[in-house]
Amino acid sequence: MLTVLAALQTQYGALQPEDLEPLMAGLAAGDQEALGQLYRRTRTTVYGLALSILRHGHDAEDVTQDTFVRAWEKAEQYRPQGTPMAWLLAITRNLALMKLRERSRTRDLSPEDWESFAIDSHDVTAEDRTVLAAALSKLSDEERQVVMLHASAGLKHREIAQLLEMPLSTVLSKYRRALAKLKQTLEGGDAT
Amino acid sequence: MTEHEVEARLRTALDHAAPDDLEGVLARCAPRSGNSPAPLPLETVRRKKARRWLPAAAAACLVLALAGGGGSWYVVNNTVASVVSLDVNPSVTLNVNAKEKVLSAVPVNEDGEDILGEMDLTGAGVDVAMNAIVGSLLQNGYVDELANSILITVEDGDAQRGARLQQELTEQADAILASAQVNGAILSQTIQNSQQLQELSDTYGITAGKAALIQTIVDNGNSLHTFEELVGLSINDLNLLYTSLVSFEPADPDEIGVIGSGDSTAVVVTAPIQSSGQASDSAYIGVEAAQSAAFAHAGLTGDQVTMGEVDFDYEDGRMVYELEFYAGGAEYEYDVDASTGDIVKASREGGWPAQSGAPSGGESTSGGSGSSGQSAGGTAGSGGDIGEQAALNIALSHAGVSQDQVYELEVQRDWDDGRLEYEVEFKAGGWEYEYTIAAADGAILDYERDD
Numbered sequence: 001m002l003t004v005l006a007a008l009q010t011q012y013g014a015l016q017p018e019d020l021e022p023l024m025a026g027l028a029a030g031d032q033e034a035l036g037q038l039y040r041r042t043r044t045t046v047y048g049l050a051l052s053i054l055r056h057g058h059d060a061e062d063v064t065q066d067t068f069v070r071a072w073e074k075a076e077q078y079r080p081q082g083t084p085m086a087w088l089l090a091i092t093r094n095l096a097l098m099k100l101r102e103r104s105r106t107r108d109l110s111p112e113d114w115e116s117f118a119i120d121s122h123d124v125t126a127e128d129r130t131v132l133a134a135a136l137s138k139l140s141d142e143e144r145q146v147v148m149l150h151a152s153a154g155l156k157h158r159e160i161a162q163l164l165e166m167p168l169s170t171v172l173s174k175y176r177r178a179l180a181k182l183k184q185t186l187e188g189g190d191a192t
Numbered sequence: 193m194t195e196h197e198v199e200a201r202l203r204t205a206l207d208h209a210a211p212d213d214l215e216g217v218l219a220r221c222a223p224r225s226g227n228s229p230a231p232l233p234l235e236t237v238r239r240k241k242a243r244r245w246l247p248a249a250a251a252a253c254l255v256l257a258l259a260g261g262g263g264s265w266y267v268v269n270n271t272v273a274s275v276v277s278l279d280v281n282p283s284v285t286l287n288v289n290a291k292e293k294v295l296s297a298v299p300v301n302e303d304g305e306d307i308l309g310e311m312d313l314t315g316a317g318v319d320v321a322m323n324a325i326v327g328s329l330l331q332n333g334y335v336d337e338l339a340n341s342i343l344i345t346v347e348d349g350d351a352q353r354g355a356r357l358q359q360e361l362t363e364q365a366d367a368i369l370a371s372a373q374v375n376g377a378i379l380s381q382t383i384q385n386s387q388q389l390q391e392l393s394d395t396y397g398i399t400a401g402k403a404a405l406i407q408t409i410v411d412n413g414n415s416l417h418t419f420e421e422l423v424g425l426s427i428n429d430l431n432l433l434y435t436s437l438v439s440f441e442p443a444d445p446d447e448i449g450v451i452g453s454g455d456s457t458a459v460v461v462t463a464p465i466q467s468s469g470q471a472s473d474s475a476y477i478g479v480e481a482a483q484s485a486a487f488a489h490a491g492l493t494g495d496q497v498t499m500g501e502v503d504f505d506y507e508d509g510r511m512v513y514e515l516e517f518y519a520g521g522a523e524y525e526y527d528v529d530a531s532t533g534d535i536v537k538a539s540r541e542g543g544w545p546a547q548s549g550a551p552s553g554g555e556s557t558s559g560g561s562g563s564s565g566q567s568a569g570g571t572a573g574s575g576g577d578i579g580e581q582a583a584l585n586i587a588l589s590h591a592g593v594s595q596d597q598v599y600e601l602e603v604q605r606d607w608d609d610g611r612l613e614y615e616v617e618f619k620a621g622g623w624e625y626e627y628t629i630a631a632a633d634g635a636i637l638d639y640e641r642d643d
Contacts, residue, residue, distance in 0.1 A: 030223060032223050035218065035221060036214050039214050043211065044203075044207045047209070047210035047211060048206045051206070051209075057209070061211045061213075064211055065213065065216055069220045069221055072217075074391065074395065077391045077395070083418065086420050090395060091395060094396065097301075097397060101302075101305075123209075124208045125208065127201070127205070128204065128205035132205050132206070132209060147199075147202065148202070150199065151199040151200075151206070161509055162420070162424055163424075168509055179195045179198055179199070182198050186193060186201070
């Protein structure tokens with residue numbers, strides 16, 4: 001068995017595989033503390049992907065919780081090959097798409113939904129709401145998924161392409177376009 | 193506002209909005225030890241796939257059968273005997289009873305929903321359902337000259353019945369494609385239900401058939417592909433990879449293929465994957481164009497070269513042509529982006545003028561030293577090149593050994609991910625070392641030690 005002594009190039013930016021792998025082993029061994037650490041480190045990324053697919057705060061929260069329960073259940077099947085984040089996000093995407101199919105179509109975020117979005121969170125500022133509203137209303141589904149994965153997880157475009165099953169060139173163009181739209185909206189222009 | 197600031201604001205907003213309810217998660221995840229999972233019910237688990245009810249249905253039917261009368265009729269007609277899946281990119285699963293009637297047709301992805309549309313296949317013969325689905329695939333443009341591959345999988349506990357169904361359905365799909373004047377390529381397989389396949393299928397939202405095909409490629413490929421890497425590929429690309437994999441090692445038709453490492457959950461394929469037709473590579477640049485790109489990069493012309501193997505492979509998130517050729521006493525290996533013709537990897541071994549101080553042992557004796565800064569392919573250089581001996585010295589120094597302590601030494605200069613690198617391998621003190629050194633500045637990009 002090869003012992004990897006170092007991998008100088010990190011794969012997931014802030015969320016490094018070598019940090020997450022021991023947590024996956026902990027999950028497989030039934031360690032709730034490992035699950036807690038995994039949750040704290042990755043909940044934002046998982047939620048970001050779920051929200052970008054579902055466009056609905058409460059559904060995204062449900063999928064976030066389901067993702068970690070699913071990871072707990074399936075941890076023994078995880079094979080340590082340096083891609084724990086991709087594995088976790090594949091679960092998230094799968095669960096989000098299942099929920100989407102249940103709903104049969106994506107609901108637009110109505111003002112009522114928006115009011116209920118993260119209503120219990122005192123941490124969401126007015127500026128946060130502006131940014132999220134722009135991401136949820138101005139971007140296409142794919143643009144939103146690409147930019148949220150890049151922003152919240154630091155995933156490389158190539159990794160996003162693999163996860164979302166898109167050509168790399170498509171991911172790059174959608175990323176650029178999404179950022180331009182967000183920038184324009186946040187600066188007060190009317191993005192198209 | 194810069195793009196970086198936009199991203200930072202979005203990241204902050206998500207961080208604030210993301211649920212922080214670890215207690216809620218833990219309440220559903222009871223502590224356990226070792227291999228005794230005891231998670232509390234998960235909402236999504238309750239939405240089981242149709243074939244998951246097979247054991248429960250069998251048990252229920254057994255009760256009815258024991259009650260006599262119409263019990264056996266009920267068993268035959270309402271129990272899933274086989275699960276047939278069709279994959280292109282759309283994926284559809286048919287649950288079929290012992291009379292080969294469809295009990296339910298289940299789309300596995302969004303494209304599968306498009307393909308099934310309003311069709312109600314319940315009660316139809318599986319051959320009729322196959323006809324309808326392949327027709328819909330053609331009508332909706334999912335099978336054409338650019339991507340012509342279909343995967344047909346029969347999942348059946350009765351291997352003999354599964355093999356017969358596989359054969360019949362494959363012939364039928366072939367005939368439909370031929371009548372539509374499409375040169376289709378069909379992969380078909382019969383598999384037995386396994387926990388591992390089910391888990392892969394559930395995790396990635398794909399059919400058990402596609403999971404089995406990917407696992408076959410992962411387990412038998414020379415490259416270090418992971419399942420996750422390949423899961424997003426279309427069946428056509430997987431067919432190209434699979435065909436490359438088996439083209440030089442024809443499968444023994446009598447062989448029973450076991451995928452995995454022999455544990456009880458290993459995927460069992462009751463026969464090797466059958467392949468008919470040629471997977472289309474029309475979406476790619478073609479072998480000739482790939483050769484031209486590689487020859488130009490190596491500074492060679494076609495008449496100087498003796499070709500070796502040409503395969504498809506998947507590297508760094510893209511399909512590549514893997515070329516092997518020989519010229520001037522050197523062996524060249526190239527990966528050429530199958531879509532763009534870009535050089536993804538290039539390596540040359542041997543054929544360089546030998547100089548004193550060259551590393552000794554192994555194949556490197558024919559490699560000599562490349563300390564002049566000249567690039568492997570003559571045009572591949574990017575920045576400087578510290579040379580072979582300097583790269584070796586860096587690796588030796590890092591490993592804490594001297595050159596006279598090492599054996600089976602190999603130093604190879606590669607063009608990988610747009611940069612020139614040295615791959616240094618040697619053994620010393622009972623350990624095997626592998627280093628990747630950047631040719632430009634001598635930085636250690638990666639290293640491994642194996643006992």
